Amino acid sequence: MKALLALPLLLTVPHLSSDAGPPPDGEATALLEKAEGRAAAGKYREAQRLYRKLAKEFPDAPEGRVGERRGRPSAFLGAADIVRHGDSENRVDVVLMGEGYQLKEMKAFAKLADDLPDYFRRNRTLGEYFSYFNFIRADLVSADNGVDGFGREYDTALGGHILGTYAGHVGVNGGEVRQMLDELPDHDGQAIVFAKLGVLGSGGGGIATIGGRNMKTTLHEFGHSFGRLSDEYSSETHKRGPTKANVNVTNDPDPERAPWKHFIDAKVPGVDMYQGADGRARGAWRPTANGCIMGAGEFYCPVCREQFIKLIYSVVDPIDRASPPPHGGRTTEEVVLEGKELVFEVTAMQPANHMLSAQWWVFPEADAPKPKIGSKGYGPYDKRRQKAKREPGRLMPIDAKPAQKSKGKRDGEHEFKLKRSSVEPGRYRVICRVTDPVQLRGSRHPWVLKDDRGLLQSEVGWWVRVEEE
Numbered sequence: 001m002k003a004l005l006a007l008p009l010l011l012t013v014p015h016l017s018s019d020a021g022p023p024p025d026g027e028a029t030a031l032l033e034k035a036e037g038r039a040a041a042g043k044y045r046e047a048q049r050l051y052r053k054l055a056k057e058f059p060d061a062p063e064g065r066v067g068e069r070r071g072r073p074s075a076f077l078g079a080a081d082i083v084r085h086g087d088s089e090n091r092v093d094v095v096l097m098g099e100g101y102q103l104k105e106m107k108a109f110a111k112l113a114d115d116l117p118d119y120f121r122r123n124r125t126l127g128e129y130f131s132y133f134n135f136i137r138a139d140l141v142s143a144d145n146g147v148d149g150f151g152r153e154y155d156t157a158l159g160g161h162i163l164g165t166y167a168g169h170v171g172v173n174g175g176e177v178r179q180m181l182d183e184l185p186d187h188d189g190q191a192i193v194f195a196k197l198g199v200l201g202s203g204g205g206g207i208a209t210i211g212g213r214n215m216k217t218t219l220h221e222f223g224h225s226f227g228r229l230s231d232e233y234s235s236e237t238h239k240r241g242p243t244k245a246n247v248n249v250t251n252d253p254d255p256e257r258a259p260w261k262h263f264i265d266a267k268v269p270g271v272d273m274y275q276g277a278d279g280r281a282r283g284a285w286r287p288t289a290n291g292c293i294m295g296a297g298e299f300y301c302p303v304c305r306e307q308f309i310k311l312i313y314s315v316v317d318p319i320d321r322a323s324p325p326p327h328g329g330r331t332t333e334e335v336v337l338e339g340k341e342l343v344f345e346v347t348a349m350q351p352a353n354h355m356l357s358a359q360w361w362v363f364p365e366a367d368a369p370k371p372k373i374g375s376k377g378y379g380p381y382d383k384r385r386q387k388a389k390r391e392p393g394r395l396m397p398i399d400a401k402p403a404q405k406s407k408g409k410r411d412g413e414h415e416f417k418l419k420r421s422s423v424e425p426g427r428y429r430v431i432c433r434v435t436d437p438v439q440l441r442g443s444r445h446p447w448v449l450k451d452d453r454g455l456l457q458s459e460v461g462w463w464v465r466v467e468e469e
């Protein structure tokens, strides 16, 4: 992350103002920048002191209010990238937060946060899509290092407390987590919180909370928070309401009505109906015997894996970049083919062990396919405005044979050359569609069997005018 400033002012500062003198808020801006710089360098105590100074000297400026907030005994001090694979606009940003870490303990949290991405990378499902994630550390200071419960209250960054489970699982205050997320210039509502003194964990609504630092617990809670998955274990942790059908759990023993029926129909090994899930031994069914980390296993089962991949693609567009800049379906913009050829390039996302495929078409203007179902136009650039809830809609099927199919190079680059000699003068639509087949070597079935929302595919198009020679 380049800058953590919530305020746009920073962009205006440099050399322009030498004659007029610095803008009135220049000093406050500089102070805010300095405080953030100190936090980013791990000088948390100094950052805290500068935020407090900012609040005191500029109480009425927007920066002063930031200083007031960040100068509190429990507060957000700054953030830093741990792993950045790309622009936040087309990655899942996962923000790591510490709860109950006092100033002198924040270095220990930074170390813990540094270790986390490697657990994602080593997980088979998340590791395959590792490059689709960014990991960002938010530095939160807590005045105390306790967990609320049994009548005791502590002053901590996220209101960590003991939940009413038999084992006293740790939870945090979701509203406070979201306030901390909003200190960042961009986020996807996804936080993983490590509570220093809590036990076990809890997850949901974009927030995974882990007591201590157990990485298996982290992946389980991330299954709740990001994957929106249910528990596949059968032991009772607390009194729960009736089981609700979800992607990976159902209250109905009939395989014909199972949410994972498409896996049973495809005869994916190991997937069937197993009783015992959602924290109860009876009346709830899970898809695998013991193979899922949402139960007692080590990995996400095939059903949970499909869900993860679809959710990743609900944030990340399979097409990362395209050149020249693509044109919407209804526009007068165009590129002109005057010389020998025009080169179109698409950079697809690049999973670890398999590749996305691309198909290219060239249509005369009159035959250009209609915009996709349920959307007004073409192109990932429309979708990215709705980041975190990418709803591309299925693409209209194209019956015509593609002019070119490409598997792409190792870096996800796909190229198409439109040659002057292959087309008559006129206006054309060049279309590129990219799909993730999720077909891994050694796996008989694709990892995603059903994609009703068309999340795993994307399209860009260009209008091309071919001139007379």
Ligand SMILES: [Zn+2]
Binding pocket: 232, 248, 292, 293, 294, 295, 300, 301, 302, 303, 304, 305
């Ligand atoms: Zn599962």
